[in-house]
Amino acid sequence: LALDQHGTASKVSTFQKTGKLTPEEFVIAGDFLVENFPSWSWGSGLPEKHRSHLPPDKQFLQTRNVPCYPRSNRAIAENELGEDEGGWVETGLAGDDGDNMDAVAEIEVGMGAATIGGDAAAAASSGSGDADDGDADGDDDDFDDVESLDDYDYDGSAVVEDDDAAALPAAEEGAATVGNRMYDMTITYDVHYSTPRVWLFGYDANHQPLKKDEWREDFSEEHVDKTVTYEAHPHLGYSCPSIHPCRHAQAMLRLVQMIVGDTDGSVDVKFYMMIFLKFIQEIIPNIEYDYTAWAM
Amino acid sequence: QxxxxxxxQLLRFASFASSPDIAFWHALSRQKLDHMKLSEAARPVHGFYPIGDRPDVPARLCLGDTAFGDDPVAELPALACPAKGILMNSNTLDAFKTRDLQADVAVVAQNIWSDIQSGEALRNTSLLTQFLLLTFADLKKYHFHYWFAFPALKxxxxxxxxxxxxxxxxxxxxxxxxxxxxxxxxxxxxxxxxxxxxxxxxxxxxxxxxxxxxxxxxxxxxxxxxxxxxxxxxxxxxxxxxxxxxxxxxxxxxxxxxxxxxxxxxxxxxxxxxxxxxxxPKAHEKPECPDFVKGWEKNPKQKLTPRICNLSATMNPTHLADTAV
CATH class of the missing domain: 3.40.140.100 (Ubiquitin-like modifier-activating enzyme ATG7 C-terminal domain)
Structure with a gap:
């Protein structure tokens, strides 16, 4: 697969001058990604969140369980996680919602009005409100009330235990499969910036949602405090880290110009998502999603 | 090599690691509020498993936001097979903890055997992978208690x-x-x-x-x-x-x-x-469902107990409030 560069004027899309995509072009580029990279598929999301400018069955792109390779400090952290008393890996951000949201608000303030659009600021502040509402009953403030089911006797272990020598013990599945985080990754179309927008939801090696700010380790340091925010997903109704699209068009424009170089050629818009994902890889270097069919 | x-040698099989994603728990919450309500009736749920795409990732049985849809293969990734599941949701933690586990998992094993006996599993080979998912969804706290079983006939x-x-x-x-x-x-x-x-x-x-x-x-x-x-x-x-x-x-x-x-x-x-x-080995002669491996998934500490997923921080409370009955 190679980038086809050709000069027919009618094929020149606006994205080559602006780095932005129309919804139609988002679908064209997404279709190409899905056709060539089978780990990606289209998603439709919640019906009431459908955007009319996109086909109902092509609202966003998704890939699940993308491995994220350990960073130096992670192995230790996960070993400790496995030693939780009570046997339950306690997950989620219970009791820390408020703090976390405050942190996001600070990030937003730090970024300043010049780089963040009004909609993002609004989303951040409404996110903060959600967290407050969620805590209203006070339940979430008490982390200890996550019930443990360890002590329950299921009428003798014979009910659940198998005498099954043919099941490979987990320990024999090999160290290679142990310790990797995974991410669900989605790409939505951001109307305000007319670019794709990336959302990531992380799990630990036991497929439990990452705790608190653990996801921050998986974003490049230079970006994590600048362009990554924690917001409500536009199609799926939960909140997760997202790479803010305020600089995407600019970056894409630069990449497209780099590819075209001094020639009169153009880049077919169908390659947009692959170029975009290449650019995003710099922000999430350890998350190994699929896009590499060609070298830039 | x-x-x-x-x-x-004894042939040994790698079990599934269940991978219900966040969107699945969200979908379950909506199902519970909008459709299931207080019903504890078993209902179908659509899962899928990716085909050994990465050697360094365990075999996964995934559930996403399309798990409750009409189409079992909706949004199925290209390199994945569908798996038919039965969801048994309990309304209370107590009911969840006191389920008749043996009877619950036998339903799925019996279904697999019936599909093999009738020839249905030959025509639709995805029926060879059927699973059970027990849940208790605490929607006040967004805590999800769950237990997967992957029965295998002997x-x-x-x-x-x-x-x-x-x-x-x-x-x-x-x-x-x-x-x-x-x-x-x-x-x-x-x-x-x-x-x-x-x-x-x-x-x-x-x-x-x-x-x-x-x-x-x-x-x-x-x-x-x-x-x-x-x-x-x-x-x-x-x-x-x-x-x-x-x-x-x-x-x-x-x-x-x-x-x-x-x-x-x-x-x-x-x-x-x-x-x-x-x-x-030689075929079973009797038409009755043979002995089976129950295949209850162990928790991360390799104990045979359910798992819990705490999503209190990531669920969107205002959205759920909109759909609350």
Whole structure:
């Protein structure tokens, strides 16, 4: 697969001058990604969140369980996680919602009005409100009330235990499969910036949602405090880290110009998502999603 | 590095690691609020398993936001097979903890056996992987208690493996190419294909059919496992089906292709697939559901207890409030 560069004027899309995509072009580029990279598929999301400018069955792109390779400090952290008393890996951000949201608000303030659009600021502040509402009953403030089911006797272990020598013990599945985080990754179309927008939801090696700010380790340091925010997903109704699209068009424009170089050629818009994902890889270097069919 | 084993060994299977994603828990919350309400009736749920795309990732049984939809294969990733699940949701933690686990899992095992007996599992091979999911959704706290079981019927004896070889030592690069193309076109025709027949020199891939099945063909299945020495869980019930079809008169040897596929640099790569020579035990004679492995998933500490997922921080409370009854 190679980038086809050709000069027919009618094929020149606006994205080559602006780095932005129309919804139609988002679908064209997404279709190409899905056709060539089978780990990606289209998603439709919640019906009431459908955007009319996109086909109902092509609202966003998704890939699940993308491995994220350990960073130096992670192995230790996960070993400790496995030693939780009570046997339950306690997950989620219970009791820390408020703090976390405050942190996001600070990030937003730090970024300043010049780089963040009004909609993002609004989303951040409404996110903060959600967290407050969620805590209203006070339940979430008490982390200890996550019930443990360890002590329950299921009428003798014979009910659940198998005498099954043919099941490979987990320990024999090999160290290679142990310790990797995974991410669900989605790409939505951001109307305000007319670019794709990336959302990531992380799990630990036991497929439990990452705790608190653990996801921050998986974003490049230079970006994590600048362009990554924690917001409500536009199609799926939960909140997760997202790479803010305020600089995407600019970056894409630069990449497209780099590819075209001094020639009169153009880049077919169908390659947009692959170029975009290449650019995003710099922000999430350890998350190994699929896009590499060609070298830039 | 062809591995030849002089002696038959117990064939051991890698179990599934359940991977319900955040969007699934969200979908379950909505189902509970909008449709299930106080009903504890069992209901179907659609899962899927990716085909051994990465050797360093365990075999996963995934559930996403389409788990409760009308279409079992909606938004199914290209390299994945559907798996039919039964969800039994309890309204209270107490009810969840006091379920009749033996009876619950027997429902699924019985379904698998019925589908094998009726021939339905031969036509729709994805029915060989059916699972049970017990849940209690605490929607006040967004805590989800859950327990997966992946039942596997037992053959009259444990299947033995005579040899395990990398696919490249069995097929030429050209044959591998043809295999990948054949598997792809089979998937295009039917997304519920989980097993198939590879005929002759490996150039032709066809749907499983009783008149085509014999000990002379290779039986392939889409393998969620990436390990070099072991197949994934779906082979267990497939071997029962094969035993019932091919080994009525006594034990037989069959060749199994554990088909795994990943995409590398834009082209399909199936080189991490493996080929097994398996001794199929004699078929069950009685029509009743045979003994089965219950396959309850262990928790991360390898204990046989349910798991819990705490999503209090990531669920969107205002959205749920909108849909609350």
């Amino acid at each position: 062809t591995r030849h084993r002089a002696m038959a 053959c009259t004896a444990d299947p033995q493996v005579m040899s395990t070889k990398p696919v490249s030592s069995v097929y030429s690069p050209e044959q591998l190419d043809a295999l990948a193309k054949g598997a792809d076109s089979l998937r295009q025709k039917s997304r519920t294909t989980a097993a198939f027949i590879v005929t002759g020199d490996g150039s032709s891939v066809e749907p499983l059919a009783s008149d085509k099945l014999s000990c002379d063909v290779t039986v392939g299945f889409f393998d969620p496992c990436g390990l070099a020495d072991n197949p994934g869980w779906p082979l267990r019930n497939l071997l029962v089906l094969l035993s019932q079809t091919l080994a009525k008169d006594g034990a037989k040897t069959v060749r199994i292709l554990c088909y795994r596929e990943r995409v590398q640099d834009g082209t399909p790569d199936i080189s991490h697939s493996i080929v097994l020579e398996v001794v199929l």
